Amino acid sequence: xxxxxxxxxxxxxxxxxxxxxxxxxxxxxxxxxxxxxxxxxxxxxxxxxxxxxxxxxxxxxxxxxxxxxxxxxxxxxxxxxxxxxxxxxxxxxxxxxxxxxxxxxxxxxxxxxxxxxxxxxxxxxxxxxxxxxxxxxxxxxxxxxxxxxxxxxxxxxxxxxxxxxxxxxxxxxxxxxxxxxxxxxxxxxxxxxxxxxxxxxxxxxxxxxxxxxxxxxxxxxxxxxxxxxxxxxxxxxxxxxxxxxxxxxxxxxxxxxxxxxxxxxxxxxxxxxxxxxxxxxxxxxxxxxxxxxxxxxxxxxxxxxxxxxxxxxxxxxxxxxxxxxxxxxxxxxxxxxxxxxxxxxxxxxxxxxxxxxxxxxxxxxxxxxxxxxxxxxxxxxxxxxxxxxxxxxxxxxxxxxxxxxxxxxxxxxxxxxxxxxxxxxxxxxxxxxxxxxxxxxxxxxxxxxxxxxxxxxxxxxxxxxxxxxxxxxxxxxxxx
Numbered sequence: 001x002x003x004x005x006x007x008x009x010x011x012x013x014x015x016x017x018x019x020x021x022x023x024x025x026x027x028x029x030x031x032x033x034x035x036x037x038x039x040x041x042x043x044x045x046x047x048x049x050x051x052x053x054x055x056x057x058x059x060x061x062x063x064x065x066x067x068x069x070x071x072x073x074x075x076x077x078x079x080x081x082x083x084x085x086x087x088x089x090x091x092x093x094x095x096x097x098x099x100x101x102x103x104x105x106x107x108x109x110x111x112x113x114x115x116x117x118x119x120x121x122x123x124x125x126x127x128x129x130x131x132x133x134x135x136x137x138x139x140x141x142x143x144x145x146x147x148x149x150x151x152x153x154x155x156x157x158x159x160x161x162x163x164x165x166x167x168x169x170x171x172x173x174x175x176x177x178x179x180x181x182x183x184x185x186x187x188x189x190x191x192x193x194x195x196x197x198x199x200x201x202x203x204x205x206x207x208x209x210x211x212x213x214x215x216x217x218x219x220x221x222x223x224x225x226x227x228x229x230x231x232x233x234x235x236x237x238x239x240x241x242x243x244x245x246x247x248x249x250x251x252x253x254x255x256x257x258x259x260x261x262x263x264x265x266x267x268x269x270x271x272x273x274x275x276x277x278x279x280x281x282x283x284x285x286x287x288x289x290x291x292x293x294x295x296x297x298x299x300x301x302x303x304x305x306x307x308x309x310x311x312x313x314x315x316x317x318x319x320x321x322x323x324x325x326x327x328x329x330x331x332x333x334x335x336x337x338x339x340x341x342x343x344x345x346x347x348x349x350x351x352x353x354x355x356x357x358x359x360x361x362x363x364x365x366x367x368x369x370x371x372x373x374x375x376x377x378x379x380x381x382x383x384x385x386x387x388x389x390x391x392x393x394x395x396x397x398x399x400x401x402x403x404x405x406x407x408x409x410x411x412x413x414x415x416x417x418x419x420x421x422x423x424x425x426x427x428x429x430x431x432x433x434x435x436x437x438x439x440x441x442x443x444x445x446x447x448x449x450x451x452x453x454x455x456x457x458x459x460x461x462x463x464x465x466x467x468x469x470x471x472x473x474x475x476x477x478x479x480x
Contacts, residue, residue: 001062001065002064002133002135003060003061003062003134004016004063004136005059005137006051006059007059008056013044015047017046017137024045024051026042028042044061047142048063048064048065048142049063050063065143066100067120067123067146078096078098078099079098081094081097082094086110088115092117092154095117095119100121102119103120104165105117105118105119110412110413115154115156115163116153116154116155117153118170122146123145123147124177125142125144126140126178129178147177153170153179161201164196168185169183183298185302188387188389190219206411209409210419214388215387215388216252216253216259216387217250219250220266221262221385222250223305224269225245225248228242228326235334238330241334241337242330244258252381252386252388253381254354254381256349257350259350259381260337260352264337264353268329268332270296271332272328272332273301274394276318276320276325288393297384353398354380354381354383354390356380357399357400358375359374360430372430375430376436376439378439390403391403403423405422405423406423409447410450415450416450416453419448419449420450421448422442424438425437426438
C-alpha cells in the first residue's frame with residue numbers, strides 16, 4: 001500500500017516520484033448498478049498500480065500493489081499441473097507459476113521423497129512495506145521485482161525425517177529477503193514436533209496422525225497460568241479460580257473447567273494488551289474490524305507471553321507499564337466468568353463457551369427458513385494456539401470462527417489407508433442427508449476412509465450424475 005502525492009492539471013492527474021511529477025494513466029469506466037443509475041468512475045494508475053482511495057481536498061491517494069495485478073498469470077494452469085504431478089520435482093515445477101496468495105506446500109511422493117516449499121510471487125521490498133502504507137515518492141519503498149522461485153524457502157528430504165508447517169516463521173534473520181511480519185506463532189508446530197519425537201518415525205501410523213490433529217495442549221497457557229500462580233490476591237473468588245488451575249495439564253478439552261477459565265483469561269489478555277498498546281485504536285481490534293486483531297495476535301501478544309516466560313518484561317520496549325497487565329486481566333476475567341457461566345464454578349466447561357455458530361449465506365434473505373438452511377452448532381475443544389486449531393476472535397466471544405476446513409491423512413505407500421473429514425458434509429445442499437453428517441465427527445477429530453479403488457467406490461455409490469456437453473448448435477442456446 002502506497003501513499004501517493006497527487007495533483008490535477010489541465011492535462012490530467014500527476015503523481016510525485018522522487019522529486020519529479022509524472023503523468024498518471026487515467027481512464028473512465030462505467031459501473032452498472034442493479035435497479036439504479038450507472039456510475040462513472042475515474043480510474044487512476046501510477047507506477048504503484050491503481051489508486052483505490054483519493055482525497056481531492058488534500059491531494060493524497062492510496063495505491064495498491066498486488067502481484068496479480070500486473071498481467072494475467074498462469075496460476076490456474078499451475079494448480080492443474082500440480083494435480084497431475086507424479087513426483088516431488090513435478091509438483092515443485094508446477095507450482096513455480098503460482099501467484100497469489102502465497103502458500104505453504106508440504107508434500108510427499110510415492111518414491112519416498114518429501115519436503116516443503118513456499119510458493120507464490122513475493123515482491124522484493126523493504127520491511128516498511130509490511131507495517132502499513134508507505135510513501136510512494138521515496139524510491140527506497142519501491143518494489144524491485146520478485147524473489148526467484150529458486151531462492152524461495154524450501155527443503156527436500158531433511159535428515160530429521162519429517163516436515164511441520166503451521167504458518168510459523170520458516171526462515172531466520174539470515175534470509176536475504178523480507179517476507180512478512182505476519183508469520184503465525186510456533187505454538188502448534190512445537191506441539192506437533194514434540195508428539196512426533198515421542199514416537200519412532202517407523203512406528204507412526206494413520207491413527208497417530210489423528211492424535212496429532214486432536215492435540216489440545218496449549219503452550220502459552222502454561223506460561224500464563226504459572227505466572228498467575230505466583231500472584232498474591234486478597235479476593236476469595238479470585239484465589240479460588242487460581243487454585244482451580246493449579247493442577248491443570250493445559251489441555252483445552254471441551255469438558256475442562258480450567259480450560260474455560262484460561263480461555264476467558266486469554267481473551268482478556270488480548271483486550272488489555274490491545275487497550276494499552278493501541279489506545280483509542282484498540283476498539284477496532286475489540287470490535288473485530290477485519291485484519292486489525294491479527295497484528296496484535298502476531299506481534300505484541302506473543303512477545304508479551306515470551307517475555308513473561310523468560311522474565312524479561314522489564315526490558316520490553318513497550319510504551320506502557322506491563323507490570324499491571326495480569327492483575328487487570330484477572331480481575332476482569334473473574335467478573336466475566338461468574339456473569340457468563342453462573343455462580344457455581346463446578347459447572348463451568350470450555351465447551352459451554354467454545355462452539356460453532358455456522359450461518360448459511362442465504363439465511364438472512366430467508367429468515368423464516370433459516371433453521372432449515374443453517375446446520376446445528378457443536379462444541380469444540382482446543383483454541384487457535386493448539387493443533388486442534390479452533391480459533392475465535394475477541395469480538396465473537398469464544399465462538400469457533402477458524403479451524404481446519406478439512407483434515408487430511410494421506411498414505412502415499414497405500415492410498416487406500418488414507419482418511420479425511422470436513423467440518424460439515426460432502427453436500428452443499430441443506431436438504432441432503434450429507435449436508436452436515438460429518439460435523440459431529442469433525443468436532444471429535446474422527447475420520448472416514450478416502451475411497452481410491454474404483455470398484456469400492458461403485459459398491460458404495462448412492463447416486464449417479466452424468467454431466468452432458470451442451471449442443472451449441474441448438475437455437476435456444478443463449479450464445480447463438
